[in-house]
Amino acid sequence: MGTDSRERMVRSAAYLFRERGFSGTGFRDVITHSGAPRGSIYHHFPGGKVQLAEEAVRYAGEFLNSGIQAAVEGGDAASAVDAFVGWWRQVLIKSEFRAGCPVVAVTVESHEEAPQLATAAAAAFDRWQDTLATGLGNAGVPDERANRLATLIVAAVEGATIMCRAKRDVQPLDEVVFELKEMARAAATDR
Template identity: 50%
Template sequence: MSPRKSDSRERMLHSTMILLREYGASATTMDRVLAHSGAPRGSVYHHFPRGRTQLMEEAVTLGGGLMTGMIETLAQADDPVRAVDDFFAHWRSQVADSGFRAGCAIVAVAVETNDDAPQLARTAGQAFARWQQAFTTLLTRHGLPEERSRRLAALIVAAEEGAVVLCRAQESTLPMEDAAAEIHELLVHALADRPETRADTGP
């Protein structure tokens, strides 16, 4: 059964996310998106009047939003360290399951210079900011000071994204496992050093 035409917008967005992860921004052309999604060529400017730039911008927003939702779901757990462990485990599986071909769609847009569409970099920056805010909220909810939580949240996202790059380049999950282990230890010590925790343990 052929895909319904009414699905073409969503299929194009999801195909764009996949292609950005695997090929980067420059190589994610309209022809490649149409071939991957099976969407009719005539639907491009019907759904995305600003063309490729709008399609990529919306795909990055969608991908960033999906990851934000996952982080916020993980953050409902009683154990913040476990939540962060699960975040790294998700990325480990994603990279490994793709045969080390897939990275992060948001990084793909953020690292490429695009003078004709500077809003793409801004959109990527906004997505990362939402991830950091979700982790900041998680850590402050568990008693860490706001500023410390903000710095740790930035480190978590930076460590994960850097590890994704290393995993792809080295075709190994070891960089992600190493990053996850160090972040795990750091969070354990940070949470143990909370003022109320020290008070509970006594002198």
């Protein structure tokens, strides 16, 4: 029962939350999807489903953040937007619009008895915003504007992803991305 099965279960939980949400995903689903031994989930997650969800949110947050970091290093304001959006577009199309953001899925279902889920989600959103703001700043956007624009990017892309799922079409995301890139480019030249 090593860390490999633990990591597989965390990844599987994040994957399943994207499509089924927190409430719609059970331990049995995670075991089946991950291929981990049956008793291992209770061994690795003695805090139950909430502990697993908290770790899945952290994993998803870091996974996406590493992609954003790699893309914003180029110093182009529009690439910061592309970095955040490219992965979502792929997920939507590949899942036939069944999958969204696991962080959002856990956020909208977080309960008062498990405040750590909202805390983990807020930390993921903050990290994405910080990374995007840094990339925008490196591209020439003034710091205060970069922070506001990063918040707008995260909020707009997450909202557009939800709209895409409802419409079963990437058009809302493409339209939001177009406008966000225009704003990012303009903000970089407004110094």
